[in-house]
Amino acid sequence: MNNTQLDLIRLAAMDAGKATRLLHRVREETLAGRTPPVAPRPVIDASWQRMFRLGLNPDQSTSSVLLQRDELEERRRATVLGEVMRTLSAGLSGIADASMQIMVVTDEQGRVLWREGNLSVLRQANGICLEEGAAWSEQTTGTNAVGTALAMGKAVQVHSAEHYVHTLHNWTCAAAPVHDPRDQRLLGIVDVSGPASSFHPATLALVSSVAQLAEAEMRQRHLRSIERLRSVAAPILCRVGGRAVAVDPHGWTAAVTGMAPVDRITLPKSFRTGRVWLPSLGTCAVEPLPGGWLLRVEEDSGPGGPGAAAASRVVLDLSRPRRWTVAVSGAAGSWSQELSPRHAELLYLLALHREGRTAAELAEDVFGDRTRTVTVRAEMSRVRRNLASVLAHRPYRFSEEVEVELLRPAHPADLLPQSTAPAIRAARTGTTA
Incomplete structure (x- = not known):
């Protein structure tokens, strides 16, 4: 037949x-x-x-x-x-x-x-x-x-x-x-x-x-809105002492002073004025701007400071069919962000292998090709931009002091259904842990 x-x-x-x-x-x-x-x-x-x-x-x-x-x-x-x-x-x-x-x-x-x-x-x-x-x-x-x-x-x-x-x-x-x-x-x-x-x-x-x-x-509409925010924020940032950044409601950077520019800063869903801890900046004073926010970084804070040390628990939620999230919590508060399909794959693999994975091992897991380490390192650099407080490297892994909870779909076959990564396909069929 x-x-x-x-x-x-x-x-x-x-x-x-x-x-x-x-x-x-x-x-x-x-x-x-x-x-x-x-x-x-x-x-x-x-x-x-x-x-x-x-x-x-x-x-x-x-x-x-x-x-x-x-x-x-x-x-x-x-x-x-x-x-x-x-x-x-x-x-x-x-x-x-x-x-x-x-x-x-x-x-x-x-x-x-x-x-x-x-x-x-x-x-x-x-x-x-x-x-x-x-x-x-x-x-x-x-x-x-x-x-x-x-x-x-x-x-x-x-x-x-x-x-x-x-x-x-x-x-x-x-x-x-x-x-x-x-x-x-x-x-x-x-x-x-x-x-x-x-x-x-x-x-x-x-x-x-x-x-x-x-x-x-x-x-294109978004780029035009960023330009409008930049025109508003630029004269304000000229008068700000220390580190500060103007971002739109989605965290995209319009203007910056006193610090290296980044494309985007992950913001909590319930963002508000006042003092807010952000994983990539530390504690910030938040003020509203027309079309966005002004973030003033408190100088005794930062991603390697008290806020980072306080992170103690990570919940990686892959249970829903199209919306994957990672949530980090600790003494300084909690925050969460949605994950792209690729970042969901990488964090899933690190949650499975708490001992860590080298770039070559992750390349094999994701692409079936151990030589694609440059791509893996670039993606992991993006992942660690907001998760540096809970992710270590050499090898890539969740920090030992962090509790990691992995929420999977009810049926293994529904795990990251769009993924073609060999390790994910194997997990869907039950041939790996």
Whole structure:
């Protein structure tokens, strides 16, 4: 039996009827626990396995309780995606309309905030509850481009019987995540969906390109806001004695005096005026500025001073599917920050190996290549920028006096699902500790 891997290019080259029959057979055999004639694509197989573990019924409907109009409007106002809707519409709406498809934009929870495109397809979408205010995460709707892109943190195309719930087998969809360039936080998903007959493998590249264009626009908006803050902060810093820095609400540096400039300073979520301890600076006096904050560093403080010594506990939380955090606490207080996928991988490995890992060992763990030590050292330098008080090096490790708690997903297979690092893949399959 031919068990080579299915791919979208082969599907597009097939007769439509033959491709549909093949996808249905692959799904039926896989869901029944038998070997399919062709292996499903890895991203689809991984999603189906998550659906098995959730106990999701493949015969369920895709209906969900819609958001009330006032809550929908509040979510629209609260997201930065609203600022780039014109870019998203210009890039996708017209093409979607002409190709008998629709554009859908969701928030980071998979709730549909906007949709537009072909009127006939919009009416069809109502039949599967692909409408404003509906929930399209994997947990509610099974394998689908929006939900699976949210779960994996990368662009995904799902066609016909690749959908876990059979109600969606007459549909095709391609979706890409949109991240906030200021802090890499996932903002939501942009998706193009339509009848299965409108499938084209190039749709995914188009959606991904438009998502990147929206991120580039947000990046330009951010740079302009930094320039405005710099113009306000520069004359103030000229009169400040000692070390001080002006940052925007996300910690990006606009101006600095008396110290080496850095790109960004990690700020606690509940940032406020007054005296605040920061891991990279020590204790600071915080004052508001138009569009940001002024941080005056107290001269008897610093990352190697009393605040650093007080750090005694680290909680590395990888239990949630798309949001990984590290929290540090001690006598001086506590703070937390969200982690990029790469930094989550590195800290997970150091939490596993309390004795430490050399740069070569981490390169083997993450890339499967012990020679990529320069890349590892650069990433670890970024990690230690805010965690110097709890991370040692030569080898890289958590300090012995620090208690480290690692929170993992309920099922090992859900550990950092987007990661391709050999050590993480091995941990997901249970072949390592």
